Amino acid sequence: MREKLKSGLLTLLVLLSLTLSLGIWRTTPQFEAIDGPQYLSNGVTDPIYQRTLQSVLHPRLLVVHFGEQRHTVLFPGENAYQDGVDLLRDASFFDIRITTDYGEEEWADIVGRGPSLQYEFDVAMSAPTIEQSKLINFTSNLDPSMQAKTIYLFRAPEDNDWRALFHGGPDNRMYISRVVLPNDRPSKLFADVQGGVLYDLFGQSLHKNFYLPAQRRPVALYTAEINEAPNTKRLIDTFFADRSLTRRVLERDGSQIVTDGSRSVRVGKADGEIIYRNIAANRRTARQDGDSGVVQALNFANEHGGFSSTVILAHELRSFPLNNGIEGRVFDFRQHITGIPVISDISTIYVRIVDQEVGGMKRSQSTLGKPYRTRDADVLSGRELIERATADGVLIDRNRITDVYLAYLARNARGELVDLYPVYVIEQAGERRSAVFDAVTGEQLLIEEGNLRGLE
Numbered sequence: 001m002r003e004k005l006k007s008g009l010l011t012l013l014v015l016l017s018l019t020l021s022l023g024i025w026r027t028t029p030q031f032e033a034i035d036g037p038q039y040l041s042n043g044v045t046d047p048i049y050q051r052t053l054q055s056v057l058h059p060r061l062l063v064v065h066f067g068e069q070r071h072t073v074l075f076p077g078e079n080a081y082q083d084g085v086d087l088l089r090d091a092s093f094f095d096i097r098i099t100t101d102y103g104e105e106e107w108a109d110i111v112g113r114g115p116s117l118q119y120e121f122d123v124a125m126s127a128p129t130i131e132q133s134k135l136i137n138f139t140s141n142l143d144p145s146m147q148a149k150t151i152y153l154f155r156a157p158e159d160n161d162w163r164a165l166f167h168g169g170p171d172n173r174m175y176i177s178r179v180v181l182p183n184d185r186p187s188k189l190f191a192d193v194q195g196g197v198l199y200d201l202f203g204q205s206l207h208k209n210f211y212l213p214a215q216r217r218p219v220a221l222y223t224a225e226i227n228e229a230p231n232t233k234r235l236i237d238t239f240f241a242d243r244s245l246t247r248r249v250l251e252r253d254g255s256q257i258v259t260d261g262s263r264s265v266r267v268g269k270a271d272g273e274i275i276y277r278n279i280a281a282n283r284r285t286a287r288q289d290g291d292s293g294v295v296q297a298l299n300f301a302n303e304h305g306g307f308s309s310t311v312i313l314a315h316e317l318r319s320f321p322l323n324n325g326i327e328g329r330v331f332d333f334r335q336h337i338t339g340i341p342v343i344s345d346i347s348t349i350y351v352r353i354v355d356q357e358v359g360g361m362k363r364s365q366s367t368l369g370k371p372y373r374t375r376d377a378d379v380l381s382g383r384e385l386i387e388r389a390t391a392d393g394v395l396i397d398r399n400r401i402t403d404v405y406l407a408y409l410a411r412n413a414r415g416e417l418v419d420l421y422p423v424y425v426i427e428q429a430g431e432r433r434s435a436v437f438d439a440v441t442g443e444q445l446l447i448e449e450g451n452l453r454g455l456e
Contacts, residue, residue: 049306056313059119067114072196075339092180099176107206116154122314124149212382222420225369272365281359293353297331308367309335329353344410379439388442403427
């Protein structure tokens, strides 16, 4: 009897097991989806919102020296400017070496005698970055420490062959090279721009020179829309590998901070800024290794929001509100309109490199939309500007001016619109003082310590 009971119970258990197994097989399991990478819907994965090194690293202007102290300046967006950049790309450079043969007198001869070309950059580029940007075709071995912020193309008086002079690295070392240019292209470029707006040379020094229009000239005025950046939450998520480790802190003014302990992102309620900090990187002592962080900074910006406009790269060594005053190398990606930079935190993305690692990033929650031309206005000539800027009480010393450039200042914001108004920016060595003047009236708008590029 007991054996029959055991057999019956065993049979029941087997049948129950088969029934449960069949139920499992026939039932579709309900998994909780694991979130994939969260990106801005306007960019990060969309190529039209990403920028290449070649598109952001190019001359901010090209000076054409005709000789007899006659000069004109070409800006991005102009046909002749592109012809000049293409000429540089299509040239071949040989026998690059350090030189000490070019001082103030030789420089004055290059820009005064002509014909010659001067390519001005906002970034002191290392030789590897120049090569990577495909801006120059080097045919000989390069010194890895070679850097240049200005490139001169000129004819050597002794043999009338073309030469290139690379100048403007941190230590002001200069490099000379033989150059082979495409036949007839230089003469065609000079002929095409012969009737352009004339510019005067100011500064009169190899280390301090800039060019301003000899006469008043018309400049377009614009109005642009202020667009809200889409999905700020998704942008914040791109900064963290594991969002489950993050926590959020709400400040009294409504701003919020998201952190995982080693990285933090602050989303400002009142100022509309998004500031990312890599806490570990910002505790290190910053090393300055040329422009080796250019590609890293660009890639980081592309991966965390991308760009909504045409941008140009600029950078300066300075303190910056990304890491409690620790000096790093800050790269600014600024919007520009026909080669004229826009001064506005809305249109500028800042990335700080500290010891070869991204230490911080700053960008706006808003973006500047497509600018609409409203009217033209005549801007001051160079001599008028310098006279007003160095008048008593302005605190600008003409002998210390290191750069002067035309820019658009975003001001008079009203709802979803903002005016882009032409201003002259003057930068002065020593105290690192910068000043902004209304380019039409000459009125002094701002003067402050530190470098102004995009920081007002």
